[in-house]
Amino acid sequence: MRMLFEDIARAHLSKERIRRYEAWLENASRARKSRSLGSRDNQYDKAEELITFYTFAPLDLREDKKQVVQEILGSCGIGEPIEEPLTLAFERQLSPPKGYLEWLTREVDKHPIRYVREQGREHTEAGKPLETNTHVDVVLEAKNLLILIEVKFTSDISSQTTFNVHRNQLARTIDAGMSRLKKDQRLVVLLCSPSEFCRKKSRLYYYKLQEYTDFSKIKDDIGWRELEEIQKHLLSVTWVPLEKVIEVIYRNLGFTQLDEARAFFRERGLA
Secondary structure, three states: OOOOOHHHHHHHOOHHHHHHHHHHHHHHHHHHHHOOOOOOOOHHHOOHHHHHHHHHHHHHHOOOHHHHHHHHHHHOOOOOOOOOOOEEEEEEEEOOOHHHHHHHHHHHHHOOOHHHHHHHHHHHHOOOOOOOOEEEEEEEEOOOEEEEEEEOOOOOOOOOEOOEOOOOHHHHHHHHHHHHOOOOOEEEEEEEEOHHHHHOOOOHHHHHHHHOOOHHHHHHHOOOOOHHHHHHHEEEEEEEEHHHHHHHHHOOOOOOOHHHHHHHHHHOOOO
8 A cells, every 4th residue: 555646645645644644554454464354554544644545536636626626516516617827735724713712712612621621720720722723634724615624434523622511613714704704704614524424414514404494493503603794794504425525536637546546445345
């Protein structure tokens, strides 16, 4: 096994991240030779970061990037035309909204766990924020759209943060994304996962995505924002099958590592 899309990785990922990918590959190669079934040795088999990179990296190879992204959006009912330029980025950290942090300093006293309430007060007195940056797997940015993409393989969205027991990962991404919008941009949040998990309704994100078709339900989970603000700046929060994204991005694409990429996805039931 070898690292795929190395040139793209060097252009988009940190050296530390690339070393981690390479370590997963080396460990998995040894594990397969020794027939080790340890989870640490076989992290390569389930690492969502690597699945994400291998899924979206070929966008950098496509001259029709805009059309490909437009088709992915269209497949989940989003017809908003993309206005170029369109850029691709991996693993971005979005700062928590200032207004939310101020709101949370008042709300943390309502936390049901005593020591967490005390930690919250200590953080506030020390000038430490009560929420860290929000990690976004993939960011596609056009003149008129900011598209934040979360990729899940077998995992679920997180259901809380340290100081807010009601802040799920989707709400957090929406909230942080709205604060990053530029003039005339609207926000799209996509969750990509294998079809099986939505078909069987076995993950929290299935139910939250159903709820979030009603923006007032998003308001319930982002209590510090006004509904009118959400309606103005948020275009859509929806799910798209990971298999569909892979199919569209890889369609009619020829490159030397194509067979290896197909084998990677086939091994995970995503081909």
